[in-house]
Amino acid sequence: MNLHPEKDLDIDVTDLTEEFKKLSLTLFRYYAQKSDAEREYDKLKQTYEEIRARVYKDLRNSGVKHTEKSLEAELDSHADVLSVHNLMLDAKRELGTWVGAVESLKAKTNMLIQLGSDRRKEV
Numbered sequence: 183m184n185l186h187p188e189k190d191l192d193i194d195v196t197d198l199t200e201e202f203k204k205l206s207l208t209l210f211r212y213y214a215q216k217s218d219a220e221r222e223y224d225k226l227k228q229t230y231e232e233i234r235a236r237v238y239k240d241l242r243n244s245g246v247k248h249t250e251k252s253l254e255a256e257l258d259s260h261a262d263v264l265s266v267h268n269l270m271l272d273a274k275r276e277l278g279t280w281v282g283a284v285e286s287l288k289a290k291t292n293m294l295i296q297l298g299s300d301r302r303k304e305v
Contacts, residue, residue, distance in 0.1 A: 216280040223273040230266045
């Protein structure tokens with residue numbers, strides 16, 4: 183599904199009827215994209231927590247004496263943990279982008295309502 187926020191958020195003030203017709207489907211598509219981004223973030227967060235727990239257990243059972251602080255430091259610098267954490271941060275950024283797009287479309291809805299109201303007052 184190709185979404186184009188700059189185009190989708192633009193308002194053709196000469197054809198408000200068409201703008202209203204397109205709005206609900208466009209909003210639906212953006213919510214679907216936001217939902218996909220939420221799912222991806224949640225999956226990566228779960229993977230991050232599982233890998234972190236596995237690495238923690240491995241470090242505890244390695245036979246090397248660790249303080250809790252040194253264990254946390256080893257854990258937070260472990261390549262597997264860092265790799266998934268970075269993917270999770272990217273997914274969080276992507277989710278934020280789609281949340282912003284949905285909020286912008288809601289603002290477009292309000293603008294269209296106001297423009298329609300202004301047009302009715304002019305007639």
